[in-house]
Amino acid sequence: MVIWLFAGGGETEYDGLVKLLQKEFPDYHFERKLPERAHKPIGKPKRDAHENENKVNATTGPDLLKAISESLSFLLTRKSLEDLLLKGSLCDAILVIDDLDCRQWDGLVCNEIKSPGFLKIQNHYIEQVQRSLDRAKNPLDDWMKNRLYEVQFQPEIIVGFASPEIESWIIADWGKGEEREKCQHRDFPEHQWFLMKRWLQDVAQVDFDNPELYGGFNPETKRCQMKLSEQIMEAATQAQIPQEAQKPSRYNKRRHSSELLEKISGRRVERICPIFKAMYRSLQLLGKGSN
Structure with a gap:
């Protein structure tokens, strides 16, 4: 099972998150799409390039959702899809993880798993990612749309949050x-x-x-x-x-x-962190649903 990972944040999410998820769910294959390493500047002095070569483009909130939309638009072009189908790396699920960072939604607290604020912000992320997915597929020609239908490309969208941050x-x-x-x-x-x-x-x-x-x-x-x-x-x-x-x-x-x-x-973190537990259990159920 292939899972595309779109994570907010920066270096911590880039370097450690995929390894954690891969360790916890060894039967899945996680492919990190975001965050990404910053591109080296073109035409800049070498010292500037060296300073930027290991930096990560950190995104969160609306910027993360925009970056996901842009990434999906690139991943679901015909050329990219043909390559993904050939390699067998078209995703079965999309996993989005972002820091809540004490945000509120319409004045509602979001850091409690059963709060209306949390449910609203989670649903907002899911809706936005689904719209981005639909928009990315819309320009495809009929042949490619039929091909995606044949391989049952309908990835489940899982949105998890680190509250207040991944630490x-x-x-x-x-x-x-x-x-x-x-x-x-x-x-x-x-x-x-x-x-x-x-x-x-x-x-x-x-x-x-x-x-x-x-x-x-x-x-x-x-x-x-x-x-x-x-x-x-x-x-x-x-x-x-x-x-x-x-x-x-x-x-x-x-x-x-x-x-x-x-x-x-x-397993130890889920005992203490209800928001983490919701994401963790969703990933577990994803595996059971594929059997």
Whole structure:
């Protein structure tokens, strides 16, 4: 089963998300369509090209939906479709993942799975992606439309959200003492990892049993008052107590969040994060429905 992945966000989603999904669902084949690496600038000095060659085009919200529409328009041209059909990589499902970032929908809270706001924003994403899919197929000639009908190209659309951002999944699988295996990065010694959690709980007031509600809505920016990813970086700084045996590390969002994302257990995260659980279960049901 082929699943096209369109994810909002930047480096973390680019480097770690596909590996996490592939690990959790080894019978599926995930193909990341978004985010993408930024194109190297043409005609610019080499130093500028070097600075941009590893950057990721980060998108979210309406910009992500627009980027999905543009990507589908390219993927569903006749030339592209012929190539996809030949390789057997036409998708069976489309998976969209975006950060909620404490957004509200028509004044309604979106970070609670049963709230009207969440249902409305999820339905909006599904409707927009379906429209983009229909628009992309509309210009095709009759032969190609018949070919798509023959192969039953009607991909299911699954929309999932990270609330407030993807680091909430890392928080959910941070580890609780000796209770179970820790999702801990090798760069961080035991004492620093412990102090980071304590600072996040006591100072940043992160609820490790319900991280999806973190952030607080800022009416001016229409986003979170406090960024969870920034709080984790600050926690690493605050926890830098020199030790002779192991030197504390600084937290790098691009590298550490990506590598931690690969290690987390979806089954453990779903116990704590209802919004994540909805997406996780949808992917599980997708596999059962194909049998």
